Amino acid sequence: MSRSQAARREIGLLAAFLLVLSAVITGAANAAPRDQVLETLGKVSPGWSDLGLEARVNDGGSQVVRVGDEVRYVFGAKADAHLTVLHVDSHGVISVLYPSAAYPGNRIAAGLPNSIPAGSDLALEVSPPMGREDVFVYATREAVTLADLGLSDATPLAVVDVADAPAFAARVAEVLSARSGATGANVAAAHVPLRVVGRGDLDMTKEDILAYFTVQTRALRRPKIDLQVHFDSGSHVLDQAARDQLDQMGMALQELDETFVIGGHTDDVGEAEYNRELSRRRAEAVRGYLESRYEIPSERLRVEAYGEEKPLEADVSSEARAANRRVEFELIR
Numbered sequence: 001m002s003r004s005q006a007a008r009r010e011i012g013l014l015a016a017f018l019l020v021l022s023a024v025i026t027g028a029a030n031a032a033p034r035d036q037v038l039e040t041l042g043k044v045s046p047g048w049s050d051l052g053l054e055a056r057v058n059d060g061g062s063q064v065v066r067v068g069d070e071v072r073y074v075f076g077a078k079a080d081a082h083l084t085v086l087h088v089d090s091h092g093v094i095s096v097l098y099p100s101a102a103y104p105g106n107r108i109a110a111g112l113p114n115s116i117p118a119g120s121d122l123a124l125e126v127s128p129p130m131g132r133e134d135v136f137v138y139a140t141r142e143a144v145t146l147a148d149l150g151l152s153d154a155t156p157l158a159v160v161d162v163a164d165a166p167a168f169a170a171r172v173a174e175v176l177s178a179r180s181g182a183t184g185a186n187v188a189a190a191h192v193p194l195r196v197v198g199r200g201d202l203d204m205t206k207e208d209i210l211a212y213f214t215v216q217t218r219a220l221r222r223p224k225i226d227l228q229v230h231f232d233s234g235s236h237v238l239d240q241a242a243r244d245q246l247d248q249m250g251m252a253l254q255e256l257d258e259t260f261v262i263g264g265h266t267d268d269v270g271e272a273e274y275n276r277e278l279s280r281r282r283a284e285a286v287r288g289y290l291e292s293r294y295e296i297p298s299e300r301l302r303v304e305a306y307g308e309e310k311p312l313e314a315d316v317s318s319e320a321r322a323a324n325r326r327v328e329f330e331l332i333r
Helices: 003-013 031-042 165-180 206-213 240-253 272-294 318-324
Strands: 054-057 064-066 073-076 081-088 094-097 114-116 131-140 187-197 224-227 260-265 301-307 327-331
Touching: 031 081, 031 131, 031 165, 054 131, 054 187, 073 081, 081 165, 094 165, 131 165, 131 318, 165 187, 206 224, 206 240, 224 240, 240 272, 260 272, 272 301, 272 327
Parallel strands: 064 187, 260 301
Antiparallel strands: 054 073, 073 114, 081 094, 081 131, 131 187, 224 327, 260 327
């Protein structure tokens, strides 16, 4: 068993807290539900300013993390408080996190930073999907339980899928509003934006892809994965970096039996119809490569063209546009 697999197994056995799993659940991934979630969670009005709530990832330096990196969420405050921590991935899936069981009721003690996960011998590993992620941290004088949020205490992983995420965010806001009091002095808030990128030359390895569809599906169905397959501007010809990434996908597909839709995506540069056709040609180029080099049967790979309609990151920065130029592999149930 590899170190990564051992870490995942150990994490799965820890019932003391809930983990970040950047899961892509059923339904089409699109910007609208995620935007609703971010707007709702961002509107919570904190008034507990003297709490001094702090939240950071790792050492608090870079807000960019790579797939495969270890990551730790660290929280601190000047007084005792109870934490509610929500992680929103690039598709809009919400995961509810818990700090160490040493702090009953998600309690954080004054002057004693708490973390997810606890201890120095274990760290979470960053997993797909890539793109923009947001962590919302709320501190309250009175604990917010899973039951308060409409989740079962018996749920091993508190994850809310894309379709239900906006309604869940509204419930969180309602519960926090009830806790806040007339002046809001019972609630503090912090927000940590993150960007998840590939490992480097390769966005994801064969092992990452297999784990995405197999190891981590013990708790969750994960039907979609995004690859940053690189093309020259306006071209559907695969460059060497694209072929290297697709080699990883091809080797993974040889060990999987399922059928996939290859969804082509572009950034927002150019006319919409041109981008739709370009995304189709790119998806077909990907399918052709996998069929010819890895002998993946054509009936296992279908093509869809989305153009610029479903961005992972809905802004016009060069980083966001690069993230939106991708090929999405969606598992057909």
